[in-house]
Amino acid sequence: MSVAAAPGPSRGGRPPLRALAAAAPFLALVLLAPAGPLLAPHPVDRPVGAPYAPPGAGALLGGDQLGRDVWSRLLHGGGALVASALAVAVAVTFLTTVLGCFAVLSPRLGRAVERTADLVMLLPPVLGFMLLALAWPGGRRLAVATAAVALGTPYAVRVVAAAAAPLAASGFVEAAVAGGERPVHLALREILPNLRSTVLALFGLRFVEAVYVISVAAFLQLGPQPPTPDWALMIRENAPGILLNPWAVVAPALAIGVLAIGTNLAADHLLPAGRRTAALR
Amino acid sequence: MTPAPAGAAAVRAAAPAVRRLAAPALRVAALLGRRLALLTVLLAVVFAAVELLPGDAASATSDRGEGAAGVARRRHLLGLDRPVAERFLDWITALPTGDLGTSARGTPVTGLLSAPFPNTLLLGGTAFVLTVLLSLALGCWAAARPGGTVDRIVDLTSTAAFALPEFVVSIGLLLVFSLGTGWLPAATLTGADGSPSDASMLVMPVLALAVPQTGWNTRVVRAALADQAATPHVEAAVLDGLPAHRVLLHHALPGALPAVATGIATSTGMLLGGAVVVETLFNYPGVGTVLAGAVADRDTPVIAGVVACAAAVITVVLFLADLVRARTLGARP
Numbered sequence: 001m002s003v004a005a006a007p008g009p010s011r012g013g014r015p016p017l018r019a020l021a022a023a024a025p026f027l028a029l030v031l032l033a034p035a036g037p038l039l040a041p042h043p044v045d046r047p048v049g050a051p052y053a054p055p056g057a058g059a060l061l062g063g064d065q066l067g068r069d070v071w072s073r074l075l076h077g078g079g080a081l082v083a084s085a086l087a088v089a090v091a092v093t094f095l096t097t098v099l100g101c102f103a104v105l106s107p108r109l110g111r112a113v114e115r116t117a118d119l120v121m122l123l124p125p126v127l128g129f130m131l132l133a134l135a136w137p138g139g140r141r142l143a144v145a146t147a148a149v150a151l152g153t154p155y156a157v158r159v160v161a162a163a164a165a166p167l168a169a170s171g172f173v174e175a176a177v178a179g180g181e182r183p184v185h186l187a188l189r190e191i192l193p194n195l196r197s198t199v200l201a202l203f204g205l206r207f208v209e210a211v212y213v214i215s216v217a218a219f220l221q222l223g224p225q226p227p228t229p230d231w232a233l234m235i236r237e238n239a240p241g242i243l244l245n246p247w248a249v250v251a252p253a254l255a256i257g258v259l260a261i262g263t264n265l266a267a268d269h270l271l272p273a274g275r276r277t278a279a280l281r
Numbered sequence: 282m283t284p285a286p287a288g289a290a291a292v293r294a295a296a297p298a299v300r301r302l303a304a305p306a307l308r309v310a311a312l313l314g315r316r317l318a319l320l321t322v323l324l325a326v327v328f329a330a331v332e333l334l335p336g337d338a339a340s341a342t343s344d345r346g347e348g349a350a351g352v353a354r355r356r357h358l359l360g361l362d363r364p365v366a367e368r369f370l371d372w373i374t375a376l377p378t379g380d381l382g383t384s385a386r387g388t389p390v391t392g393l394l395s396a397p398f399p400n401t402l403l404l405g406g407t408a409f410v411l412t413v414l415l416s417l418a419l420g421c422w423a424a425a426r427p428g429g430t431v432d433r434i435v436d437l438t439s440t441a442a443f444a445l446p447e448f449v450v451s452i453g454l455l456l457v458f459s460l461g462t463g464w465l466p467a468a469t470l471t472g473a474d475g476s477p478s479d480a481s482m483l484v485m486p487v488l489a490l491a492v493p494q495t496g497w498n499t500r501v502v503r504a505a506l507a508d509q510a511a512t513p514h515v516e517a518a519v520l521d522g523l524p525a526h527r528v529l530l531h532h533a534l535p536g537a538l539p540a541v542a543t544g545i546a547t548s549t550g551m552l553l554g555g556a557v558v559v560e561t562l563f564n565y566p567g568v569g570t571v572l573a574g575a576v577a578d579r580d581t582p583v584i585a586g587v588v589a590c591a592a593a594v595i596t597v598v599l600f601l602a603d604l605v606r607a608r609t610l611g612a613r614p
Contacts, residue, residue, distance in 0.1 A: 119323050122320060
C-alpha cells in the first residue's frame with residue numbers, strides 16, 4: 001500500500017493542539033476508568049431496585065436485569081478493559097517494532113513475516129480467540145489478551161517493516177553496515193530511533209484494535225464471567241431489556257464507543273497522511 | 282495448468298496464440314495454488330491446535346459418572362485412538378467432499394452447519410456488497426474535491442466508524458430503528474424452515490456489520506485515489522482539461538483498484554467474525570448460535586469445521602482480489 005514516502009524526521013516533540021483535543025476523551029477515560037469504583041454510590045453485586053427499573057431517585061441510570069445499579073456497574077466496568085487493552089497494545093507494539101526492525105535487515109525473516117500475516121488473515125479473530133479460549137479454559141482475560149497479541153502481531157509487523165524499509169536502504173544505515181555493525185546495533189540503534197512517529201501511531205491503533213478484540217470476547221462471554229461488571233458483558237446481559245431500561249445497554253455502549261472513537265481520532269492525528277491506511281490490522 | 286495435449290503439430294502452429302493464452306492461465310494457477318497452500322497450512326495449524334487441547338471430544342461430552350472404559354469406548358468409536366497424522370489426512374481429504382468430520386456428540390458437523398452457515402453467508406455477503414458499494418461511492422465523492430468539506434466529513438466519520446465494535450453499532454441501530462421509530466423488530470423472527478422470515482430482519486444485522494467495514498474501506502479507497510492523483514498519467518489527464526468526474530472514474534479509479542480489492546478482501550474475515558457477534562445480539566439463526574453452544578460444550582470439531590468453512594470463503598475472496606491485482610498490474614507492465 002501507500003508507504004512510499006520515507007518517514008523522515010519525526011513529527012513528535014511538540015504535539016499539535018488538535019491532536020491533544022482529539023485525545024482528550026481517550027485520556028479522560030483512561031484516567032477515570034481506574035478511579036470509577038471509588039465514585040460508585042452502590043455495591044455492584046446487590047439489587048437496589050426492580051429489574052430494569054427506569055432511572056429514578058435511587059439509581060441515576062436505573063437498574064439492570066437483576067435490579068443492580070447501572071451507574072455503579074458502569075463506573076466499575078471499564079478499568080479492567082482499559083488496563084488489558086493497554087497491556088495488549090504495549091505488548092503488540094513492542095514485539096512488532098523489534099520484529100519489524102529486524103525483518104527489514106533479514107530477507108528471510110521478512111518473508112516469514114509476510115507468510116505468517118497471509119496465514120493469520122484466513123482466521124477471523126473471533127474464531128481465533130474461541131479456539132484459544134477452549135485450549136485454556138481458566139485463562140479468561142489472560143487467554144483473550146494472549147490471543148489478541150498472537151493474532152495482532154503478524155499484520156502489524158508488516159506495517160513497521162514497510163515504514164522501516166526506506167530507512168534500511170538509506171545512507172546512514174548502509175554506512176553502518178559497511179562499518180561492520182552487528183544486526184542488533186543496526187536494528188535498535190540506527191533504525192528504531194527513526195520510527196518514533198510510526199510507533200506512536202501504531203500504539204494508538206493497536207489500542208483501538210485491542211479494545212475491539214477484548215470487548216468482543218467479553219460480549220461472547222469468553223473473557224470475564226458474570227457477575228463481574230464489564231461494559232461489554234453489561235450490553236450482552238441487559239440487551240433483552242433494552243425496551244424497559246435502555247440506559248442499561250446504551251450507557252456501556254456509549255462508553256466503549258467514546259473510548260474507541262476518541263483513541264482512533266487521536267491516533268489519526270499522529271500519523272502522516274497516506275501512511276494511515278496501511279497501519280491497522 | 283498445462284494446455285490440453287492436442288497434437289504437437291497443432292500446438293507448434295498455434296504456439297504464439299497458446300503462449301499468449303497459457304501465460305495468464307499459468308499465472309492464475311500459481312496464484313490459486315499459493316492461496317490453496319496457505320489454506321492447507323492454516324487448516325493443519327488449526328487441527329494441530331485442536332489436538333494439543335487438554336481433553337478430547339470423547340471426554341468433553343462424557344456423562345457424569347461415566348467410567349474410563351466408557352470414555353475409551355467412545356474414543357474408539359470416534360476414531361480418536363488413531364495417530365494424529367492419519368486423522369488429519371482423513372479430515373482434510375474429506376473436506377472438499379463437504380464432510381467436516383464428527384462433532385463430540387457423534388453427529389456429523391456438516392449436518393450441524395448446513396442450515397445456519399448459508400444464513401451467515403447471506404448476512405455476511407449482503408454486508409460485503411453494501412460495504413463495497415458504499416465505500417467506493419463515499420471514497421470517490423470525497424476524492425472529487427480533495428480537502429473540501431465533503432472530504433473532511435467523510436474522513437472524520439469513516440475514522441470514527443471503523444473503530445466501533447459491531448455490537449456497539451447494533452445498539453445504536455436498535456435505539457433508532459426499534460426504540461425510536463419502531464420500524465423494525467429488535468430480534469430476528471424465523472420462518473418454519475429456520476431462515477429469517479423476511480428481508481427486513483436482515484436490515485439491522487447487515488448495517489451493523491457494514492458500518493465499521495465501510496469506514497475502513499472508505500479510507501482505503503480515499504488513500505488509493507490520493508496515490509493515483511499524484512501519478513503522471515492522472516496529472517496529464519487533469520492538464521488536458523478533462524472533466525473532474527471523468528478523470529476520477531476513468532483515469533484514477535482503475536489504477537486504485539488493486540489496493541481497494543486488497544483492502545476489501547481483508548474485510549471478509551472481519552465481516553464473518555463480526556457476523557457471529559451480531560447474530561448473538563439479534564438472535565439471527567446463523568453459525569453464531571452453533572458456535573456459542575460448541576464453546577460451552579468444548580466441542581472442538583465443530584469449531585474447527587466453522588474455521589475451515591470461514592477460511593475457505595476468505596481464501597476465495599483473497600483469490601479474487603489477487604485476480605484483480607494481476608489483471609490491473611498485468612495490463613500495465
